[in-house]
Amino acid sequence: MTDSRPRGRRQAEAERNDRALLQAAREVLAADGAHASVAAIAARAGVGIGSLYRRYRTKEELFQRLLVLSLDQWIAAAEQGLATDDPWEGLAGFITACVEFGQGTLSPVAGTVEGTQEMRVKNDRGDELLDALVTRAGEAGVLRPGVTAVDVSLLIEQLGSSPLLDQLRKQGRGDMLAEAAAARARLVAIAVDGLRAVHREPLPGPAPTGRLFTERWRRPPASAEAAAGQPSA
Incomplete structure (x- = not known):
């Protein structure tokens, strides 16, 4: 049956569905990890599984699209941070924004x-923008000595997930979500404050390298994947 809706309307609906799927995927992945099912994600997003598979032929295609959307959010937050005149406010605002929309919660895939x-x-564009944010804050003397762009990325990933919120969602405790979100915001503020230049103590160990990201995201050969017991996307 031919869809008679105007093209613009269909496109707008597809974009809304993608945003809902991204949020749902983050929540389901937080609970179920890499074994999260497409059906569970679709149900959480309120999207019919048949409709989803008409748009995305495979689970891998879906996750590729969701990762692109997540990168778009990262880039937008970084551009907003660089548009902020104050270097500290720009960096802190970027980190807080990324944590709030759950950047890093797709890492199970x-x-x-x-x-x-x-x-x-x-x-690459996201890395470039983050480097600019960190360099600008460092040159302005507002960033703790020794903090690198990789440190910031890892911090965002750690703060982007909330075991407390995930557990309450799984329990269906909607009455406690606002309180938990407020508590999380306090913890994020405490953590971000640790990046301020007023903290002069040397950071422990060597600075982390980008390998912590590149090696995790490199897809292993099929033989290694089977040996590790990892499900194929």
């Missing part, structure tokens, strides 16, 4: 999907 050219281009 690392190594299970093939990177696309679009993903690589947007990832």
Whole structure:
């Protein structure tokens, strides 16, 4: 049956569904990890499974699209941070925004999907913008000595998930979500404050390298994947 709706309306609906799927995927992945099912994600998003598979032929295609959307959010937050005149406010605002929309919560799919050219281009752009934010804050003397862009990325990933919120959602405790979200916001503020230049104590150990991201996201050969017991995307 031909869809008689105007093209613009169909496109707008598809975009709304994608945003709902991204949020649902973050919540389901937080609860179920890489074994999260497409059916569970679709149900959480309120999207019919048949409709989803008409748009995305495979689970891998879906996750590739969601990763692109997540990178778009990262880039938008970084651009907003650089547009902020105050270097500290720009960096802190970027980190807080990324934590709030759950950046890093798609990490359970690392190594299970093939990177696309679009993903690589947007990832490089995101890295470039973060480097600019960190460099600007460092040169302004507002960033703790020794803090690197990789430190910031890892911090966002750690803060982007909330075991407390995830547990309450799983229990269906909607009455406690606002309180838990407020408590999480306090913890994020405490953690971000640790990046301020007023803290002069040397950070422990060597600075982390980008390998902590690149190696995780590189898809292993099929033989290694089978040996590790990892499900194919």
